[in-house]
Amino acid sequence: MSVSSPPKDIQEAPDAGFGKRPLGKRLAGANTFWIALVLVALIVVFSAIAPGEFPTLFTFQTLLIETSVLLVLSVGMTFVIITSGIDLSVGSVLIFAGMVAGKVMEAMSGGNASGAGWGVILVGLVAAVVAGTAWGLLNGFLIAVAGIPPLIVTLGTMGASLGAAYLLNNGSDVRSIPVVLNQTLGYGTSFGVVPNLVIVAVVITLIGAWLLHTTKFGRYTFAVGSNAEGARRAGIGVTRHLLKVYTLTGFLAGVAGFLSLAYYASTTISAHTTDNLNAIAAVVMGGTSLFGGVGSVLGTVIGVFIPAVLKKGFNITHVQDFWQMIAVGAVLVAAVWFDQRRRRRRNSR
Template sequence: MIVKSPVTETVAIGTIDEPRTSFVGRVVRAQAFQIFLVLLVIVGIFSAIAPDTFAQWSNFRLIIQNASILGVLAVGMTYVIITAGIDLSVGSVLVFSGVVAAITMRALGGEGWGVATIGILVSIVSGLAWGVVNGVLIAKAKIPPLIVTLGSLGMALGLAQILTGGIDIREVPSVLTTSIGYGNVFGTIPTISVIALVVIVIGAIVLHFTRFGLYTLAVGSSEIATRRVGVKVDGQLIKIYALSGALAGLAGILSLSQFSTTAIAGQSQTNLNVIAAVVIGGTSLFGGVGTIVGTVVGLFIPAVLQNGFVITGVQPFWQQVAVGAVLITAVYVDQVRRSAAMRGNSQGLWRKFVSGGRRG
């Protein structure tokens, strides 16, 4: 009698061949590409309605500049949502970091690049500290991300109001506002947008071409299986939430530079706008799937809608209705794809992760 040994998970995952798909086919089926087509249609409609106002470089420049701060936050949020987590605190951490930086710079004299540099570092470190706290509570204390970040949302905003007495700080070094907030590169490109672009490019490279990014995707695909192959999942989660917090701190100093004030009451919808952009761009709320490019495309959907509605005389409140509809549609499409993948027993990412990218 011959006894067959059971097939292990690693063998099963690592040896099944995946159907070959052309690069063009993968691009066309990608949700980010489909959302990009929607964005092009929206831009085309507004350009046809208002060619003399909407379809101008000065207007596109304004849209890009307005979306830059959200773009920085969205990079960190993409990593978080890929792990099937959530970070509701980014808007409040942005405010808190900006407040601490403003208080520090005011205490140091308030002017010059030396003071401004210290303020930038203080803002980023403040955001990083909140991110580490979130990560430790989620990874080590096993408290759900929704509860942890909802709590830190209130705590960060409350502490910011306590530090300022509820009154915005307007003493911002002029070098920040003139060089970063309203500065330009090559004459017409906003400096703040260049900074956001650098963050986006680095975030994309790390996510798609480094071990850190691979581990992030693997955690979102299957946390249990990722632990079994030796990845320190708790440490990975702490790093991801720390990254989100640090980028919120960077966004805090960018906001301070752009608006010349801490804008304590001006970030109430920031976290929801960022989450919507990430999900619209194709990052799955269920984890394991997401791209920075898709997030950027998703970010411009609400930005273009808001700008276009204002220019064409439509009430800007319709922007919230339109974005909500697109968001629900994006989640529905994601659910349909997941159901189809489960029926087809498709687990491409995990197979590649366990097999080290080898086939067969």
Template sequence: MSTRPPGRTGRGAPVIAPTADAPGPRRPRAALPGWARRLASANETWTSGVLLLLVAFFTAARPDTFLTRYDLTQIATNAAIYLVLGVGMTYVIIVAGIDLSVGSVLVLSAVLSAEYTVHHGGAEAGWGTVAVSALIALATGLLWGALQGWLVAKAKVPPLIVTLGGFGAALGIAQVVTGGQDPTGAVPSRLQHTVGFGKLFGQVPWLVVIAFTTTLVFGLVLTRTRFGRHTYAIGSNPEAARRVGIDVDRHLVKVYALTGLLAGLGSTMWLAYFGTTSIAGHSTDNLKVITAVVLGGASLFGGRGTVLGTVIGVFIPAVLTTGLIIMDVQQYWQDVAIGVVLVAAVYLDQFRRRGRERG
């Protein structure tokens, strides 16, 4: 029979018997499902919230004039061109680059396209001229972007310097070609009446259809193809990408060429909608597009970003601008507001980055 005193173990440690009043072990709180946690932490969720807040604010401030069917159509149409530019900028920012020249490349592409139209029928030109003019715009943007990509990848010039130089050079060439004046008779009426003002099934503007299709195609390329995976890999760690066999230099040239190509597409959309090259009207396009992409969650340090986020980011300035116009805010203050939004977006990007590093 054991001689140990009750309440003791073999090593002499006291044994505490549970009592009816003693609380049991705490049960962990039910955690959110994995999909819910991912949704809550996704940047697109937060940017969607910001967009909804802006819509709610302007709707409350101007309930009779904001968020009407006409306003929704105008917002989508005005955002369409910047969305096309933003898709290309998303790729560039994911590879830790930047492109300050998109507005000037759009102008140069529009000018060269318009010059061909002027000498081949002008406003009364047929569909053959329209097609060739569009191809000239696309080719101009593609070649200019590829040149900038080569300077970044092969000549090792920082992308900020390359594209800042491209910003001035492209605009300067456009002004030399036109003498600084928007050419007259530069847009065929057929292009304006169909792509510019026409609507699919009489409801959806063709500009919106083009922007949506472009977004869908290159969104799938980014998420479902090897080209997209290589884009993320280079932005995250270019040296590691080289070690696993990715031709980083060639890929960078392709990315910048893609951005130029989409700027050329944007120029055709601009000509169709506005009927002019608007040489002096694109100085802040780069600011607007970069704002949209960063608002959408793309990191300026590379390796992160989505086309879906860019879609949301494009509509935030579009809604902001439309709301400020309805509230009779001067144009100058609109530019100030967009600049403030950009700075805030970059700050939040760095704040989220530091939070992830600490976590």
């Protein structure tokens, strides 16, 4: 029995609708384009207000360093939100992974931070990644297999992983971190100007972009977020894929925990309690839809830098940090409003 091909008008619809649109209209309809303009405008404004302080190499180096850990978290969050999910636990998982790595390295070095070598550091890295991945796998199992809503699952594991981190060291930070780790990865540079921490974050971000935008894994992520039932009927293992996505997010939270350990030379439990909300805000500001099916890693990168530029600019121009909260909140609400407006316009066609 022969299978008839789709009607010609359906075959030509995607090309006819997209290929004939002028470049300007395509850019005007892209969330990433508008949010990039906001970032550029902020840089221009602060550079004009403080020309001798803001547009400097030191400022941009510190901006990159301060956003590296959050960027790694946000890459994982991008995959989750594209699937129409959420992960409130990433900040606590980061803390737990850093605590596990810190305790392992402390035990192996006998508390001698200056005497620990790269063998100890490598074991610490593996411990952080395994710890983060385990929480991600648990999230994925409870969400994809047990069918519990992501909000409830990750809210529960957020508290559980943070409590476990406190229990590991009786509520205190681990401070005996190998000196060579802090000097090389935390504050070391390559090519004289590029911080090593930033290089690691950039490599992870590029791998995340490649995975999301060029591989079958990425296509499945968009398909599940657009229509999970439709994806299931098309032969995609939705349960298995969601399990992989949340496991990936936990893995990246573990990596972020190790990077934070390298930068601060301590576990800094209190420094990451809002990282989950910051990652979600960055992803949404970057144009990823909370309804799923739409998003990009490039947009997430831009979304991460908007609050960082605001904070740095306000500090340099001596504006109270409270205004940063108002500004970030306004941009976040505007991004969600723009996404809803675009969805309504698309659905009305």
